[in-house]
Amino acid sequence: MxxxxxxxxxxxxxxxxxxxxxxxxxxxxxxxxxxxxxxxIIAYILFFIALIGGLAxxxxxxxxxxxxxxxxxxxxxxxxVYAAYFFVSELVTGGRTLGKSVMGxxxxxVNGAAPDFAAIAVRNIVRVIDATGIGLIVMFFHPLSRxxxxxxxxxxxxxxxxxxxxxxxxxPPPLIVRTPDAGxxxxxxxxxxxxxxxALRVFLSRPGLAPEQRHRLAAELGSRMCDRLQLPxxxxxxxxPPELLLERLYLQLDQRLR
Amino acid sequence: xxxxxxxxxxxxxxxELEAAVKRARRGKLRALSADxxxxxxxxxxxxxxxxxxxxxxxxxxxxxxxxxxxxxxxHPLLYRGTPMRLAAVPHFYATGLPRAFRAAWPYxxxxxxxxxxxxxxxxxxxxxxxxxxxxxVPASLxxxxxxxxxxxxxxxxxxxxxxxxxxxxxxALICFAGGVLIGLPTAFVLLSNxxxxxxxxxxxxxxxxxxxxxxxxxxxxxxxxxxxxxAGGTGLMLGDAILRPGPLRRGDxxxxxxxxxxxLAIGAATLLIVAGILEAFVSPSGLPEAAKLAIGASAGxxxxxxxxxxxxxxxxxxxxxxxxxxxxxx
Numbered sequence: 001m002x003x004x005x006x007x008x009x010x011x012x013x014x015x016x017x018x019x020x021x022x023x024x025x026x027x028x029x030x031x032x033x034x035x036x037x038x039x040x041i042i043a044y045i046l047f048f049i050a051l052i053g054g055l056a057x058x059x060x061x062x063x064x065x066x067x068x069x070x071x072x073x074x075x076x077x078x079x080x081v082y083a084a085y086f087f088v089s090e091l092v093t094g095g096r097t098l099g100k101s102v103m104g105x106x107x108x109x110v111n112g113a114a115p116d117f118a119a120i121a122v123r124n125i126v127r128v129i130d131a132t133g134i135g136l137i138v139m140f141f142h143p144l145s146r147x148x149x150x151x152x153x154x155x156x157x158x159x160x161x162x163x164x165x166x167x168x169x170x171x172p173p174p175l176i177v178r179t180p181d182a183g184x185x186x187x188x189x190x191x192x193x194x195x196x197x198x199a200l201r202v203f204l205s206r207p208g209l210a211p212e213q214r215h216r217l218a219a220e221l222g223s224r225m226c227d228r229l230q231l232p233x234x235x236x237x238x239x240x241p242p243e244l245l246l247e248r249l250y251l252q253l254d255q256r257l258r
Numbered sequence: 259x260x261x262x263x264x265x266x267x268x269x270x271x272x273x274e275l276e277a278a279v280k281r282a283r284r285g286k287l288r289a290l291s292a293d294x295x296x297x298x299x300x301x302x303x304x305x306x307x308x309x310x311x312x313x314x315x316x317x318x319x320x321x322x323x324x325x326x327x328x329x330x331x332x333h334p335l336l337y338r339g340t341p342m343r344l345a346a347v348p349h350f351y352a353t354g355l356p357r358a359f360r361a362a363w364p365y366x367x368x369x370x371x372x373x374x375x376x377x378x379x380x381x382x383x384x385x386x387x388x389x390x391x392x393x394x395v396p397a398s399l400x401x402x403x404x405x406x407x408x409x410x411x412x413x414x415x416x417x418x419x420x421x422x423x424x425x426x427x428x429x430a431l432i433c434f435a436g437g438v439l440i441g442l443p444t445a446f447v448l449l450s451n452x453x454x455x456x457x458x459x460x461x462x463x464x465x466x467x468x469x470x471x472x473x474x475x476x477x478x479x480x481x482x483x484x485x486x487x488x489a490g491g492t493g494l495m496l497g498d499a500i501l502r503p504g505p506l507r508r509g510d511x512x513x514x515x516x517x518x519x520x521x522l523a524i525g526a527a528t529l530l531i532v533a534g535i536l537e538a539f540v541s542p543s544g545l546p547e548a549a550k551l552a553i554g555a556s557a558g559x560x561x562x563x564x565x566x567x568x569x570x571x572x573x574x575x576x577x578x579x580x581x582x583x584x585x586x587x588x
Contacts, residue, residue: 016306022329023326024330071417106334112334114334114338121524129439153516154513164324169323197260198315257260
């Protein structure tokens with residue numbers, strides 16, 4: 001309870017065997033349609049290649065009977081290639097057809113596993129129903145944008161996030177600190193933990209705040225910190241300018257937690 | 259622990275997993291050696307636990323987002339169903355398909371009932387209102403019958419076969435897929451196919467061309483209709499899963515049922531190739547009627563002995579009499 005409430009509506013949470021929940025952002029109708037169009041173009045190109053190739057082979061037949069057989073086989077083969085493209089490309093790529101990977105999408109089972117043969121078979125067979133337009137309507141109303149084929153196969157199409165670069169994530173943003181040193185030790189600093197450290201850091205590294213706005217925020221944050229430090233009403237720390245308090249607090253806490 | 263220390267300490271294994279994920283992507287982990295594979299599992303678990311810590315301690319930090327994205331990419335590489343192997347296909351046809359057929363029998367019976375219902379309704383319609391016959395059945399059929407030949411042109415047969423096969427496979431797959439709409443399209447396909455056959459059969463009966471007609475239908479029809487009925491059964495099964503999900507949620511019940519019977523639907527649909535070849539080459543051929551009927555009958559016998567007998571466990575296990583063994587060895 002409680003954890004789930006903060007999940008945005010288009011996110012699917014998967015509880016892994018390690019008992020950690022992973023969040024996947026589901027793909028919207030728009031990006032899925034574009035992926036579908038791309039896949040369709042590729043499938044049609046393959047269809048015509050197969051058809052022309054098949055007819056060329058049929059043309060070499062000596063008898064009328066043989067040629068007719070060849071034409072039939074060529075048409076059947078081309079249609080098979082068209083239908084098989086969606087199925088086989090999903091199977092081979094583990095749920096990332098060319099169209100999907102262009103749009104950064106992939107198919108997952110709702111338990112977070114990669115789709116297996118049965119799942120891919122079901123969602124591609126049910127495509128005949130979805131292609132009538134029903135799929136679009138269902139996707140439009142479904143909170144996770146699933147079509148009927150997804151529902152029957154127990155799959156969902158998710159967005160693979162544009163890869164966050166570790167360097168960008170781990171490089172700490174520059175702190176805006178004016179105090180030259182950490183100042184005298186603050187009483188009760190052992191009551192603070194990494195949560196406060198994090199909050200102070202977010203505040204201190206935040207650029208572009210108007211001075212009076214920054215001051216107001218600092219005052220609010222400072223009084224909360226004083227409460228958490230359980231400082232008595234007359235403590236000298238309460239007399240410090242709030243921004244100085246926060247800076248010293250951060251520097252000392254940073255030293256402690258290191 | 260401060261965020262910086264957290265990142266500095268654990269960063270190496272994140273980059274290691276990131277590299278492993280990149281390497282694995284193309285070959286689905288197959289590119290990794292046994293040692294690397296073991297390491298991959300370890301890293302995945304480490305990063306999972308780092309994600310859990312980051313969620314708790316630094317919920318708004320960009321690193322949490324990064325760890326989630328990294329685990330999300332690694333997770334499906336490790337967790338996946340049993341891969342499909344081509345070597346398993348013959349075994350599936352030998353045992354899996356007949357077993358799936360028998361397991362689905364109540365639905366297949368229901369499916370057959372719908373087809374028969376459509377047939378009887380069609381027959382009755384023609385029987386009660388013979389004046390409507392011309393609107394129900396194409397008149398050209400009677401002309402052909404009267405001239406004693408209902409035959410396709412032989413050179414067309416291969417093209418016809420390819421279209422017949424494709425159309426039938428499509429119908430069979432619609433029967434399965436229709437299950438997601440509580441089986442209504444499935445029921446419609448079954449009823450309308452039965453109706454069509456019923457009206458034509460009744461009209462032909464009125465004209466007195468029974469033997470000719472049935473010799474045209476039976477050679478391929480036994481297999482073709484059986485498969486439509488089986489595919490219909492799978493669709494009805496899905497519809498039933500939605501209507502009576504039992505302890506599961508409706509969506510989950512549908513997914514469970516669909517995964518279970520999809521191979522039956524696909525396996526059955528592939529048999530339509532046999533039916534299509536019979537339909538194109540045997541049914542319209544100049545063979546005597548008796549021979550055509552015999553071909554249909556033997557195709558049906560083969561089909562059902564396979565479906566009913568295939569993949570059964572041996573019932574009789576040889577009993578070993580321990581007393582006798584002991585006496586013999588003494």
